[in-house]
Amino acid sequence: MDKTLRLAFYRIIKTLMRILYRKGVALGDFTQLVKQAYVDVVEQELARGGERVTTSRVAAITGLTRKDVAVLREREATETSQRYNRGVRVLTGWLHDAEFVDASTGQPAILPFRGEQGSFERLVQRYSGDMSNFAMLEEMKRIQVVRETLDGSSVELLSQVYLPQGDEGEKVALLGLDVPLLISTIDHNLTSRNPQDLRYQRKVSYDNLPIEVLPEFREFVQHDSQQLLLRFNAWLYRHDRDSNADIKGTGRMQAGVGIYYFEQPVDVEKDAKHED
Incomplete structure (x- = not known):
């Protein structure tokens, strides 16, 4: 694994670990999930490429034992959305x-x-x-x-936003819905060879802001982002076949836009340590 990829995955995993730590998830459970996900992805990619999917082939690619792969291939991840x-x-x-x-x-x-x-x-x-x-x-x-x-x-x-407020379990379920969409967009942009096919992926941030200005910025973001999302939502509603039976076309695709607000303290020393 090269340095850039290692640093990117370290930052992703570190953020996830905060949630797993708070939820009391042991490292062994996390490791098992990683193995399951890797086996599932290898199976899907081999099948997509027209290759024969066998336990031996998956084991050779993932580095897992044939016994581990055989067990993992019998399991399925569940969704609660x-x-x-x-x-x-x-x-x-x-x-x-x-x-x-x-x-x-x-x-x-x-x-x-x-x-x-x-x-x-x-x-x-x-x-x-x-x-x-x-x-x-x-x-x-x-x-x-x-x-x-x-x-x-x-x-x-009362609200034009459907967002769980009191149930942490439902908020965690959204983690499994929203984060993969962002990562899949980044993955698409990494592998796409056609500049015209790149998906929109942008952010704006500054890293030397005083704490006192953040409440005003949060309110500004919440208002303007909500208005933009409502416009996107109205367009998608008009073109979705579940909402409009007259819409013609082939295939079944999911498309949308996600907007999220972030703020965090800047730790210059730790960032520099992991970039060395």
Whole structure:
């Protein structure tokens, strides 16, 4: 492993280790996950290249024993994103589907809980799959996205962002959804030979800012980024076949844009140590 690649992976792993340390994950569990991921990737890449996928071949590439590879090939990683994705779909429908938008203001309407047309019940049925109206309402109330009116007959949208607030488990699940998307974009740009095919990947940062200016910058970022994401969201909604059955075309692709805010203290001595 060359110096640049080693430093890049050290920084990624170090950040992940803070989460694993806080969650009490032992090094052995992390190592097992690394082995599983490596075996899965080698299998996928061999199959994509039209090569025969065998335990011996995977073992030779990864450096693992044939016994370890055989066991790992029988296992599958699990994902816990279903509830989050359903909530996002319901929120998106509320923001853009004309049936659930106030025609006079263009804003999400206050919805009666029940009804065959323009109700919260109808919204959930259309966008959440088989999740019940009551379960979705409780979930959205729990993360403070909606509230019921005083008489309990209607539901009002409080936020245009579906983000878990109190459940750390759900926030960790987002780690497994969002970080891989960023890394896959960087990986694509590393391997793409066509300059026209590069995916958008930019950031702006300064490293000598006083702490006192950060609250103003956080507020500025939150407001402007949210407005930009809402515009992107509206465009994607119009072109997604789950939202618009009239959209024609081939294949099934996922596309989007992620924006994140970061701040951290600058430790010049430690950065210099690992760059030597």
